[in-house]
Amino acid sequence: MALLVHLLACTFGLGSWVAINGLWVELPLIVSVLPEGWELPSYLTVIIQLANLGPLLVTLMHKLRPGQLNERAVIYAILSVGILACFLLAFFWRETTVMAGMAHSTAFLVITFFLSLVDCTSSVTFLPFMMQLPPEYITTYFIGEGLSGFIPGLVALGQGVGISKCVNVTQSIENGTETLQSPHAIETQYLPANFSTEVFFFFLAAMMTMSLVAFALLNRVPRMYQLSTENLVGDSVASVSSGLDNPAAEGVPGGGKGEEAGQSRPLLSKPGYTVSQLAFIYLLVVWVNGLTNGVLPSVQTYSCMSYGTVAYHLSAALSSMANPMACLIAMFLPKRSLVFLGVLSLVGTGFGAYNMGMAALSPCPVLQGTAAGNAIIVLSWVFFTGALSYVKVMVGVILRDQSHSALVWCGAAVQVGSMVGALTMFPLVNVYHLFQSGDVCNTKCPL
Known part of the structure; x- marks a missing residue:
């Protein structure tokens, strides 16, 4: 039962x-077509x-x-919309319309x-739903959320997205009335994909469908746990509700006295936080997610591509x-x-600062x-991703213990x-052009 619920929680997080x-x-692959x-x-x-209007x-x-x-x-509505949108992308992502005399990929x-x-x-619906399950499953959910980026990345690598090679090409140079041929020019060419973009979008639709099925099955889990614990003694109930959020329960002695103490002081198993500590926790949430979801992803290509594909x-x-x-470690x-x-x-x-510097x-x-x-x-x-992912998981577990709100x-x-994070980086990258791209095959740097 527990292994099945872990698997369902992970699959639910994938969506x-x-x-x-x-x-x-x-x-x-998309930008070369649209x-x-x-x-x-x-x-x-x-x-x-x-x-972000949705979570607001x-x-x-x-x-x-x-x-x-x-x-x-x-949750049922948004997962169904996600499945439908992925299918529509597979059929209509190439369609364009003319607006103000220019073609745009409106669809x-x-x-x-x-x-x-x-x-x-x-972000504001999946986590609150997971509160209905014992706390150990929230970490499994975060593993699934992490895999939601890892699995598409692996599939894209297998597809050959972004793999390039340097080839010699012949260029024609106009020189007055003559056309000179330059056989020594080097050009970066991207290798063709192993399968089409349409197939990739169908894969995303399948992932979303798996998440919807997992959610439907998880809806039965809270009732199952309630039925399975109705006839258990108090210390067994405490052990079911312990895990990551109840470290103090490990030190409670067995027997009637310990059980009675646990029932009379149930809040002792959950650490309390002051207003300033909660403010610090939420500040960590904002800072860590700003770096991992907004700031650094905007410049990863600039940070790594100069070192080669x-x-x-x-x-x-x-x-x-x-x-x-990092979720498994947590x-x-x-x-x-x-x-x-x-x-x-x-x-x-610090690792993020090095990446930004490069x-x-x-x-x-x-x-x-x-x-x-x-x-x-x-x-x-x-190390940048791993360290901050661990922080995100543990902060989520801590706040899970406080309340649904x-x-x-x-x-x-x-x-x-x-x-x-994203709005800060947008003008720096796209308006002020503070980051410069280079051609792997032709950029010459001073020694």
Whole structure:
């Protein structure tokens, strides 16, 4: 029973961000077809932030009309919309319309808005639903959420997204009345994909369908646990409700006296936090998610691509793997100390600062063209993602213990951090062009 619930919780978590993560890893193929070209990511950034209307409405409903929002109905609705949107993308993503004399991928952008609405709203609906289950399953849910980025990344790597090679080409140079041929020009060419973008979108639809089925089955779990614990003695009930959120229960002695004490003082098993500590926890949520969901992803290409396509793909795949690995570590080695989580956030921020520095130095970062430089940038991305993912999991577990409302506001803080990070980076990347891209085959850097 427990293993099945863990599997369902993980599969349910897959539906949280799999659609948007899938779109981002597929962009290298999409931008070569749609008329917006490389401006398309800036459009998507704005669309995703507009989709924060969904979590805003859910949060306001919880605040203004507590208890009246049917979260299960909302989850069924958004997962169904996500499945439909993925299928529509597979058929209509290439369609364009002419507006103001220019072609635009209107269908792709509109459907992407609904996918973004699904994923953003999941932050304030999926987590509160998981409160109905014993606390150990929330970590499994975070593993599934991490896999929602890792699995599409692996599929995209198998598809061959972004893999390039340097080839010699012949260029024609006009020189007055003569046309000279230059046989020594080098050009970056991307290898064709192993399967089409349409197949990839069908894969995303299948992932969303699996998440919907898992949610439908999870709806039966709280009733099953209630029936299975009705005839158990008090200490057995305590053991079911312990886990990550009840470390104090491990030291309660057995027998009638210990059981009676546990019943008379049930709140002692949950740590209390002051207003300033809760403010610090929510600040961590905003900061960590701002870095991992907004700031650093905006410059990962600039940070890694100058070291070559191998370094870029390794950093993308391994950093995605670091997320679920951090969740597994949090499951077996939980650490609730706010001091520890604060220090770990600083360590992760330090690795993020190195990544940002290499992006700012693009297309000529330090140690470019060396094995050490490649290894350092890959490891920096892995440790950055892993450290902050551990913080996100443990903060989620801590707030889960406080109340249903605390977890809802946790989801809102996730979206606020992500939005602030993305909106901060958008003008720096797309308006002021503080980060410069380089051609792997032709960029020459000073020694």
